[in-house]
Amino acid sequence: xxxxxxxxxxEEYYYRSIFEEHFPSESAAKSVPSVPSVACSTxxxxxxxxxxxxxxxxxxxxxxxxxxxxx
Numbered sequence: 211x212x213x214x215x216x217x218x219x220x221e222e223y224y225y226r227s228i229f230e231e232h233f234p235s236e237s238a239a240k241s242v243p244s245v246p247s248v249a250c251s252t253x254x255x256x257x258x259x260x261x262x263x264x265x266x267x268x269x270x271x272x273x274x275x276x277x278x279x280x281x
Contacts, residue, residue: 214239218246 214236217223222244229242245253256262 212239215242215244218244 212223212226212230217226226244230239233239246256247253
């Protein structure tokens with residue numbers, strides 16, 4: 211469904227679906243790259259802690275002790 215910067219997980223897919231409803235052009239999709247992230251950080255944050263490297267969770271719910279609804 212999203213050939214340009216395809217979502218890497220279910221959460222990204224959800225947000226991308228909403229984004230595309232409002233901004234359906236290919237140029238809009240190119241303006242928001244999909245990169246591995248933990249808790250809305252940049253990809254560089256994955257280097258801070260080896261446990262982050264196996265996570266791709268922009269919301270940060272996978273980071274234990276941060277959210278009441280953590281995985």
